[in-house]
Amino acid sequence: MPATGRRTVLHRVRAVVVGLAGVVGVLCVGWFVIAAAAGLSLVVVTTGSMSPTIPAGSVVVSERAAAADVRPGDVVTVPRPGATLPVTHRVVTVERVDGDPAARSLTLQGDANDTVDRDPSVVREVGRTVASAPGLGRVLQWSSAPAARGLVVAVVGLLVVWSCWPPRRSVEDPDVERGRA
Secondary structure (H helix, E strand, C coil), X not given: CCHHHHHHHHHXXXXXXXXXXXXHHXXXXXXXXXXXXXXXXXXXXXXXXXXXXXXXXXXXXXXXXXXXXXXXXXXXXXXXXXXXXXXXXXXXXXXXXXXXXXXXXXXXXXXXXXXXCCCCEEECEEEEEEEEECCHHHHXXXXXXXXXXXXXXXXXXXXXXXXXXXXXXXCCCHHHHCCCC
């Protein structure tokens, strides 16, 4: 392939790669803006207690909701007393809490579990599931590891350098042959 044809292909590849990186960047910024405005968050499901509805390795999109608005059948994410990670399970029953009109006692159960959770969750606010994506949670977990972040930064840096690098002029370029380069 002549140098001019190779350079044209390289320019197209560069344009596609930079364009895709730009689209991914815009989507990420858009998600953060929409999530902040709408009170949405992402939760990675690490166990199979909600299978097959929400298998392990899924990501759940949840919205902040008052506990008073929760109904049986909703899938919610709530903190677990004494644990660092929250639990995402289906609401079985909702009961009022004496002395606190905003709080509710939620009995929860994972879809794959035979029994309800041992202790009810007393909460004022929950993360109510609005969507889930199987497998995406594994990608998010991988991307949050320090090595993965370093790799992403290095790749993005190389893409920026590559996209800004001036093209090489070859001897076959007519402008070079005429002394106009």
